[in-house]
Amino acid sequence: MSVVVSRITRSDTETQCRTQALIEAAAARYEISYEVKGSAIADDANAWLAASLFPAMKLGETLRLEGLLDNQLLQGASRLQDIFHVWYPDLRKVSIESRLSDSSKKERPIATHAVGCFFSGGVDSFYSILKHKEEITHLLFIHGFDIRLDDQKIYQASLKAVHEVAEALGKEVIEIRTNLRDFGDRYVKWGEHYFGAALASTALLLSCQLKKVYLPSSHTYEHLHPWGSHPLLDPLWSTETMEIVHDGCEASRIEKIAQIASYDMVRKSLRVCWLNWDRAYNCGRCEKCLRTMTSLRALGVSDMPTFNRALDLSLVSRLDGSNPTTRIFIQENLKAAEESNDVSLAKALRKALNGRYSRIVRNGSERILRKLRPLFK
Numbered sequence: 551m552s553v554v555v556s557r558i559t560r561s562d563t564e565t566q567c568r569t570q571a572l573i574e575a576a577a578a579r580y581e582i583s584y585e586v587k588g589s590a591i592a593d594d595a596n597a598w599l600a601a602s603l604f605p606a607m608k609l610g611e612t613l614r615l616e617g618l619l620d621n622q623l624l625q626g627a628s629r630l631q632d633i634f635h636v637w638y639p640d641l642r643k644v645s646i647e648s649r650l651s652d653s654s655k656k657e658r659p660i661a662t663h664a665v666g667c668f669f670s671g672g673v674d675s676f677y678s679i680l681k682h683k684e685e686i687t688h689l690l691f692i693h694g695f696d697i698r699l700d701d702q703k704i705y706q707a708s709l710k711a712v713h714e715v716a717e718a719l720g721k722e723v724i725e726i727r728t729n730l731r732d733f734g735d736r737y738v739k740w741g742e743h744y745f746g747a748a749l750a751s752t753a754l755l756l757s758c759q760l761k762k763v764y765l766p767s768s769h770t771y772e773h774l775h776p777w778g779s780h781p782l783l784d785p786l787w788s789t790e791t792m793e794i795v796h797d798g799c800e801a802s803r804i805e806k807i808a809q810i811a812s813y814d815m816v817r818k819s820l821r822v823c824w825l826n827w828d829r830a831y832n833c834g835r836c837e838k839c840l841r842t843m844t845s846l847r848a849l850g851v852s853d854m855p856t857f858n859r860a861l862d863l864s865l866v867s868r869l870d871g872s873n874p875t876t877r878i879f880i881q882e883n884l885k886a887a888e889e890s891n892d893v894s895l896a897k898a899l900r901k902a903l904n905g906r907y908s909r910i911v912r913n914g915s916e917r918i919l920r921k922l923r924p925l926f927k
């Protein structure tokens with residue numbers, strides 16, 4: 551059995567470019583498409599390699615693609631597989647076959663000096679676009695990854711904010727809409743495995759427009775761990791004509807917030823929410839909202855209008871301190887709360903770190919945890 555990517559086609563109109571392909575995996579067939587406004591798109595198979603490599607590894611099946619593949623990307627894909635197999639042994643190394651050989655690869659001149667940066671309106675992407683504001687020419691906004699395709703309300707509000715930020719900075723916006731996540735979610739985990747590859751896939755699609763793309767980091771060099779986007783991984787998606795850069799590991803999340811919080815455009819547009827409970831731009835209740843609101847309070851930033859509810863310390867105290875990623879952010883916020891002498895905030899964060907759930911996780915075996923977990927849902 552193989553994972554096969556075929557029928558890669560393009561259809562352009564005056565307002566957008568569209569490409570689609572058929573992906574066959576484990577006897578299922580997926581019609582995957584990308585619609586792009588604001589950029590031409592490549593007609594090679596590079597984006598489709600990034601889209602399908604990790605699902606193929608999960609299935610342990612040869613990956614066959616109809617289309618041209620970049621030599622450097624093929625070498626990168628080999629190293630990506632080495633790293634991923636060490637991190638996640640159940641993802642096995644697979645062969646990659648392309649119908650067209652390297653010798654048939656046409657030379658493509660670098661047509662551009664444009665530089666892109668993925669921009670969701672969150673802390674990491676605001677930090678990266680402000681850090682590289684002289685160099686970056688395009689903001690890349692995706693509908694279909696963190697914002698569901700059927701969520702028009704959050705999509706429209708986010709898109710408006712992205713265009714306002716781009717206008718304030720004098721940048722262009724490239725809008726990408728794709729159903730790729732529907733495919734990836736069937737085989738691999740979005741955070742741990744796939745979202746970096748999915749972002750790389752959209753960047754590779756834009757390689758005839760952009761020479762470099764920044765992918766904003768989630769974690770500092772101090773707290774790196776196996777994760778779908780990582781400074782070891784992301785550059786390996788680069789091609790001979792496009793560099794992909796994992797950016798921002800030098801700053802913790804609270805350091806990033808401290809650097810961006812005073813900008814007017816951040817106050818108007820900051821969007822961090824994953825869950826959008828109540829269809830809110832920032833729900834104020836999910837872990838990521840609470841993590842950000844906690845940092846803002848610890849830094850003494852009282853006015854962030856995109857959060858339309860006050861920080862609830864009882865929710866902060868119930869954050870899951872046993873989750874390694876959540877724990878890092880709780881610890882960072884606790885340090886800041888102690889430095890600013892915010893006693894009640896520090897107390898809530900300590901409670902989250904030392905809570906009943908966390909204590910059981912630290913002291914208990916995985917077997918006990920599995921039995922107890924339903925009680926804490």
Ligand SMILES: [Zn+2]
Binds near residue numbers: 822824825836837838
């Ligand atoms: Zn939220």
